[in-house]
Every structure is written in structure tokens, then in C-alpha cells.
Amino acid sequence: MLLALVAPAQNLQEKVRAHRLAHEQELMKEYLEFLALPNVSRDHANVRRNAEFIAGMMRRRGLAAELLEGRTRETNPAVFAEVRVPGATRTVVFYAHYDGQPVNPKQWAAGLEPFQPVFLTAPVERGGQIITSWKPGDAINPDWRISGRASADDKAGVFAILNAYDALVRSGAAPTVNVKFFFEGEEEIGSTHLGELLQLHRAKLQGDLWIICDGPRHVSGRKMVVFGVRGDVNVALTAYGARRPLHSGNYGNWAPNPALRLVTLIASMKDDNGRVLVKGFYDDYAQFSETEKLAVKEASFTDAELLRELGLKESEVPGRSLLEGFELPTLNLNGISSANVGREAANVIPTVARATLDLRQVLGTDWQRQVGRVVDHIKARGWHVIDHEPTDEERAQFAKLIKVEVGDGYNAQRTPMNLPLAQAVVAAVQSTTSEPVIKLPTAGGSLPLIIIEQELGAKVITVPAVNYDNNQHAENENVLVRSLWDSIETFAALMTMP
């Protein structure tokens, strides 16, 4: 009975495509509604509305949707469903996350709002215009972009996975593996409660393989399979000066300037060649294997094009490709702020200066150990490190006071590329495209996949859906419509792996 339902791969892809072509309008209508729901991770009430929306999407597709709750209602729920397939020997859990990064609407281009999705002719940074004339029922050009927070990262994953399943079933086909759906709501704040959810709902979440739909595809636009992710942790720094802002003429070069001191501290962390100067920072990382190096080398053909598109003369470390760098832990300055600049600047010595650092982890490094090294670096430069606003006593005792706040972190995860399961995933994705699939030992970005490996013993492999130039995590986030459409085919193939 199972065999009768499963069409040959080529035929299946055609059926899935035909189904999508016939239903583009309703798929898009639902997706635009989904994107209009604010989903910033810490906005719990709205995040929950997103979870309910996904549950509705599932029910419309015949799935028994369920919200997996944490220990308290403060935990954003995961949305879950499963399909048991008679005779299936493998269980695959399909993962995406539906929460989004914070937004600062002022930073978005004119006419764009984070939660008012619109079509664009191209990314605004390349002169894209809003297509104001479009209305439901009008044709949708696959070269258009949809603008909106999470349009790419990572509501697109929810879209691709649920619509792949739906297209399969409504085309008269069926999965060959047991399919589970798991959509997380806290990925953009470090998946704080993912471990808790996996523990509380362990039985439901068992599987041989988790396929993660997140992150961008290769710059070439080719489909991609990624065998690992980096870990991550944020460190927020607040340096303190005088208790009140001071006139820069009356007090300048006498009252210490916390902005200048923070700037000097951060500058001491990296050299002009992009090498982190924090002691021990590169002591622990595992080098790429020969297989991994080869895969990275094969995929490293787009740096020159990428530099041109980004308006950059050269990379931070000339001679090392973008992908080769994924082997290493990083330290990035996400943002810095003290007093005002531009027209709002006043001639003051600021009272505080703030910065946020992002420390990416790779196989071998431990996020807590890396943070410890950064803190040691700060202390070695004469700062007194605190975790609160300074008291009067601390102000009197220490010349250089800095608050260090460490976010929830996690380590990297990497699946060996030569496992049979890994090769089956590559074959499935390859069956949907004539171009060679890009294989990467690790993504540059982070997901807490190590928790899945540790808690459930499952293998984890990532299959990204969206265009690389999507401004994820930033203003003007967007997704290429074509990538939504063809990812439906990718995931339908993964649900029908032999």
C-alpha cells in the first residue's frame, strides 16, 4: 500500500510543483497573514499568537497540532504535530523557529514596517521598490521579495515544511518516513528553554534525525546541506563615568570619559587583521577534517562576487575565504552606544557607554570558557567587573567600573559528513535540482542543536530554505519568493527519502 502511494522522485517533484502553482494565491495569503503577526521573542503575548496561528495552519492540513509548553507560561511554546507512516523505518523531526529578532522600525527603509509585509521588486539596498499595485489574485513574480521581520528567518522554514507536507498529501503521495513537526519560539533569544521542552516532551520528540530548516543558502543560490552550526553567546558591557553628564569643556580631559575607555577596551580585543587578541581565544577549536576542508574549498567560489555586492574592497582577513573562517570562534561588536551623535550630539562627557559583543563557538570551544577569557582580558586591563549598577562604595574604590552581563549561551554542533543518513539527505536535496548541492561542515550562524544531540541522541542536519541576501537579524529583512516555492520541493523530497 505504501509503495502504491509513492511516485518516482521526478514525478513527485512535478506533482508538488503543480500543486504549488495551482495554490500560490492561498499559500501567499496565509503567509502574509503570518508575517503580519509581531514575533519578537520577548514579546510573549504576540509570540503565542504566532504559535496559535501555526496550529491553525497545521489543522487546515489535517494535522493534530499541539502546543508544547514549558514549566511556566513565560516559556514560548513549541508547536508540534506528527504523522506516523506504516512501514516507515526512520523518524525525521522537521524543525524551524517562528520567533524573530528585535526590531527598530526607525531603521527600516521608508515605507517598510517590520510587521506589514509587502512585495518589493528587489532588496531596497539594490534599489528595490514597493509594489503598491499588487492585490490578492494578481500574479506573483518569483523574483520579487517579501519584506518583513522573520520573512526569511525563520517563518520561511515553517512555510516550507508545512506546505511540503501538504503538497505531498494533496498530490496523492505520502511520506516514507515518520514525520514530526517541531516549531520553536525562542531561538532568537538563545533557545533558553529548548532543553526544558525536550526533557518535558522527550517521548514525543524521539527521532533518528532532526532536519533544521533555518539560515540562508549559499551565495550562489544553490541548494545546500549543512552538517553543523556554531554555538553562541552575547556579552553586554556597560562602562561607567561620572554620575551625571558633564560639559566637555568644563570637565574634559579631567573627568574620565566612559565612551573613550570602552572604545579603548574593545579596540584591545582584536588586531587590524581581524585576529582576536583575548588570551587563549583560539586554544580549543577543532580544525576541519580533510573531508570538511574539501567541501569548504568546493563551496568557496563566491567571495569576490559577494564583496562586490556588499560594496567592500576586501575582507577582514584577506587570503582566507568566508567559509574557511567558519572553522574559528569569533568575537563581533554587534553595537555600541554612548550619548548622541550627528545633529543630536552635544558637547558632553557621557555618563555610561554600552556595547554588545557576540561570541560564536565552534567544535571544541566552550561558551562559558570563552566568556571567562574575555572577562579575564577586561580585568587584566584594570577594570573592576560588576554585575549591577555601581554602588557609591564601588565608585569610590575603583577607577574603571564595568558591568558585564552574559546571555544564555550554547556550544557548537557538528555531524560527520560521511554518515549514511547524511548522504541520504544530500541525495534527497540533490534530486530536486540540476545544480550540484553545496555541502558545508558548519554554518556560520548558530542554533542550539547541541541540545538536541545531547538530550535526544538524534543526528542533526540543516537544510536552509532562503536566499542569502535576506538581511536576517537586521532592518529590511526580506525573502526571495522563488526560494519559498522551491523549498517546498526540497522538503517534500526529504519527507520521501528512500
Next chain:
Amino acid sequence: MLLALVAPAQNLQEKVRAHRLAHEQELMKEYLEFLALPNVSRDHANVRRNAEFIAGMMRRRGLAAELLEGRTRETNPAVFAEVRVPGATRTVVFYAHYDGQPVNPKQWAAGLEPFQPVFLTAPVERGGQIITSWKPGDAINPDWRISGRASADDKAGVFAILNAYDALVRSGAAPTVNVKFFFEGEEEIGSTHLGELLQLHRAKLQGDLWIICDGPRHVSGRKMVVFGVRGDVNVALTAYGARRPLHSGNYGNWAPNPALRLVTLIASMKDDNGRVLVKGFYDDYAQFSETEKLAVKEASFTDAELLRELGLKESEVPGRSLLEGFELPTLNLNGISSANVGREAANVIPTVARATLDLRQVLGTDWQRQVGRVVDHIKARGWHVIDHEPTDEERAQFAKLIKVEVGDGYNAQRTPMNLPLAQAVVAAVQSTTSEPVIKLPTAGGSLPLIIIEQELGAKVITVPAVNYDNNQHAENENVLVRSLWDSIETFAALMTMP
């Protein structure tokens, strides 16, 4: 006849004080209305409303007020009036400015708005509370503060000068010098058109001496005479990275981070002991004379108290007093901003990073030469300096691109402390207080007084009115009521100098 009108100094001060005590309510009512008028320098329409308000104040005091216009209506007018005194041998021009620094209302404490003046029990930084119960007619405690932009800097100067004149006249006394009033409207943007106004209205503005009422008094609260000011210029820096914001995991440590690069550049400008490392920065300054050094030494007794009040363990250059440092040119980081921090921080590589520098000038230094040295410093570190947004060609050609925008600057001015006119000013101020008057060769702050000296050949001396802890140029600006009251007496004495 003149002699009959002039009372002995002590008697005069008493009369002036009695007049003020009898009219506190009406003086305060008018001042609160004045402070409620937004006066950010570039807000030309509102600045002009302030000028009209001052003209009204003058007319109510029997003065023929006049707006001195520049070549275009874009120049904020100065407000002028004069009083010719029969037999007077000296003409003194009393100066204050009525424009204010930019405001960012979000940075003000809860309940405080820049242009909604209220009474406070103390500065908010020291636990001050808003006095919500006060209504016109209620007694006004002289230890209270008035919160509001320009409450101290420098509408207080307009208040002190006009009310001193009014108290004199309404007490039945009269000035002994020809009095001119000149209230400027562009001081906080570098007095862009002051030279133009002095040229256009040269005949009206002739005088032997300009007395400038601006800046804070000595930290001890004692009255003060200041014989010079620093010059000033702002330099805005904008460093460029990729054309669009990038995910810090997918591109970190490959795409150059403009925030990190700007931070590194700024850190290179100063060492850990507060010394500016820009080549030639200290080549040109004139050291204090022996008289000036002595005056500075006598006034340098409040640093320890000031550090305690500000919550600082030590100054940027331990061993050098605040006032001793006024001999030197400075480089201050007024503010820095790139992407977001704190809860709004996202894991991105920013596209731009901005900072504003403030370069104070002293006797001997030239603002354009100092800016040239800073630009040379930037270039020597591999930056390509531009004055516009980078073009595609520039992006392709230069790895490190920075926009440098130089504001309107001016040089320092210093009047010798041993001139007879200088000694007469000190004596007049001393006649109103039992505590020794503080004498300073130069203020730390800046005013374009050099233009007055150069254009009109007048001597220039500053007599500040307000408390030092006034948050001028920053959020929560405030003025101590007592300093408003006793400055009326100071300026009445200056108008009746022998």
C-alpha cells in the same frame, strides 16, 4: 545729578535685593514662561519666538529693544538695547545667549521635559523630587532647582542682566556706565553668524568692555571672574562597512565591522593617561603666565569634593588639577553609535558607525590646524577620508572609508588679568560677596569671544551666573534658584562700576 542717583555700593546692593524680594513672584513667572519656549539653536522658528520674548522683557523694563538680523532670515537674530548714561566714560556690553543645546527628551528623568520647567528639591541625580504642589504665589525656596533646557545655559544670563538693570532703575539708582545689551541666538552651534552680526551692526556694538554672562561658577559656589575662554570645533566621523547589515555568524570575521574599526581608530587618539596621541596636538599652546598659574592654584581646592560628588575615584590625569588642565587643548569623544545595544541588540555586523569629537582650543592653538592634525592621524592609519556618502567606485577602491565632517570652529580668547579694567570688574563682583572671588585665566568651556576682540577691539571678561552642577548641554539641565537671585546683585554692581 549723576552722583545724586548713585547710592553707595552696600546700600545699592541692599536696595537691589529688597526689590528682588518684593518681586520674586513676577520675576519667576516670567522666567518660567521664557524656559517653556523651545530654543534648540537649529529650530529657527522657535528660536525667533525666544528673541521676541526677550524683546518683550526689555520693553517691559523701558528699553527700546531691537532684533539685530543677519544677512538672511536663517540667521537667528541677536536681541539688542542700549542705555546712554550722561557723563559715563565707559561703555560696557552685557552679553548672554538665549539658544540652547539639542535635547533628547527620552534621556531626561521621569517627569522632566526639556521645555516644561518645574521646581526640584535638588538635582535628580542626587535624589531631587519634583515639587508638584507649588503654584504661583507660593514661596520659592532658594535651594530649589528649576529643571529645563537653558535654565542655566544661558537664559539665566538674560535673566540676571535684564533684572539687574531693572532692579537698579526701579530702586531709584542708575548705571554709571553706558550699558548695551546683546543676547545671541546661535552660541550652541558655534556662533556661526556672530562675526556677520558684529560687522553688520558694528556702530551699535562698540564698547570698551564686553561682559559675558555664561558658563558655571566655581565648584565652591563662590562668585567668579573669568578672563578667557577656550575655542572649539566639532568633528563628526562616519565609518562605512558593507552596504547592508550582515548576520554576525554568517559573515563575522570576514566582512569588516565599521564599529570595531571606528573604535580602534578613536582608541588610537588618546593614551591611558588622557594624553592625546595625535601628532603635533600639543605643539602650539601658550603656557599660563605666572599670574595665571597662581590664580589657578588658588582656585584648585575643590577637586576631591568634586570627584566624590561625581562618583569618581580619580581624574583622567591624576596629579593634575581640573583647572590646571584648562591650559591644554582637548579631544573629547562626545558620543558614539552603531547599530543597537542592550535589549535591542541584534547579532549583526553594522553598516555604519558614527562618532562625534569635540576639540577645545586654547591660546596659541588654531582650530583648523588641530582638525588637520586629526585628519592626518586618520589617514596615517590607512583610512580614505571623504566628505560624502561613499560611491560604488570608492567602495571598490578603498578598504577603509570614513566621512569626516568639520563644524564651524573658532579659537580661544584670553584677556590679561592685570589690566585696570580687569581689576575693576573683580572689585565690582567682590563688592557683592564676603567670600573671596575666584579668578580664572580661562574657562574650560568655549565661547567665540575671539570674534568680539578681533572685530570690535573690545576687551572681554566673563562673569558666570549659575551653579556648576547644572547638567548644562545634557539631560536634566537645571539652575539653582539662589544663583539666579544673587546674580542680579552681581550685574547691578557691574553696571555701577566706578
